[in-house]
Amino acid sequence: MIAAMLGGLGWLAAACSVAPSPRPLLVAAAVSLADPLQEVAGAEPPSPRAGPSVQFHFASSGALQQQILQGAPVDVFLSAGKRQLDALESAGRLLPGSRRELFSNELVLVVPSRSSRRTLSFEGLAQPELRSIAIGDPSVPAGDYARQVLASMGLSAVVAPKLVPLGSVRAVAQAVAEGHVDAGFVYRTDAQAVEGLRITAVALAGSHDPIRYAGAVLKTSRDPAAAEAYLRSLAESAAREPFRRHGFRVPGPSSQP
The missing domain is CATH 3.40.190.10 (Periplasmic binding protein-like II)
Structure with a gap:
């Protein structure tokens, strides 16, 4: 069903599975995050205790915002711009309290x-x-x-x-x-x-405005608990190093509780 919805939107999704799951988390992310996100996903060893697998869709933040507004079945949105998340928040699409700043850039x-x-x-x-x-x-x-x-x-x-x-x-x-x-x-x-x-x-x-990447869980997520756990995991030390290596500026353990 997910594949059918993605196909209807013309999405080319790259699947990065960390454990077999019939219902992967769909993460829509700014294309500039593609390399470190795929590296982090690939570094996770398969485990029966692991959470849902992760399926990525990469595009510009503005294009992703519009696709979400049109009903794309996204669990987590990772944006390179504040404006796109603000617009989705104003439209009531974000899970309250899930928004989190992650990285910065130049x-x-x-x-x-x-x-x-x-x-x-x-x-x-x-x-x-x-x-x-x-x-x-x-x-x-x-x-x-x-x-x-x-x-x-x-x-x-x-x-x-x-x-x-x-x-x-x-x-x-x-x-x-x-x-x-x-x-x-x-x-x-x-x-x-x-x-x-x-x-x-x-x-x-x-x-220019500060270049800060942030993420949030969508209110329509099929598994909001797993989506929030995934978002939190990007702020953990194991995930921060690949982002640092790819040139991102990474804060301390977490910018939010």
Whole structure:
């Protein structure tokens, strides 16, 4: 039944089972979380005492928000942006008290590693020879943060004609790495995960809203207790190390009780 619902929404879900279960938890997560989440899931040894298996669906946070509003059977939502969780909370879709901050990230400017352009500042985006800059579309949190940086530096108007909006931060990273654009805005973790990128500038923290990843259990979860346990497990020490290794900033044992 889950497969049928996923197919109806056009989802391409990657299953990461930690124990056989007829009803896996469906975790909808920002695509920038894909590598560490899959690593954590793969590190869990099969056990008859383990909780439900976990099935992931990765996309931009904005796309996931819309799919949840349209009735996608999600148990846990992990977002790269506060706005998407706020919208779901306002719509009454989140289980009260389940929201939890997990990780943080940095926004960076990247160019293709094979580019002859060795340095490029944010101010340098105004240079006429720089013709195309990939950026997340308005539904992508990384795109929001990038537009805030441009606005804070007074660059929005001059850079706007060069912007190439794409549907996820990973799509931006790939476009830059493959040389389809001159530069792009991505998270530090994506610059680390995708080969063929060179970081040329790091956005100052005060130039954009804090980049904080948070998660919550959906009110319609089929197994809210297991969903809350999974969310709590991401704040435990065994899970924190893979995220740290992939470039995320990880707080102490837990930012919430």
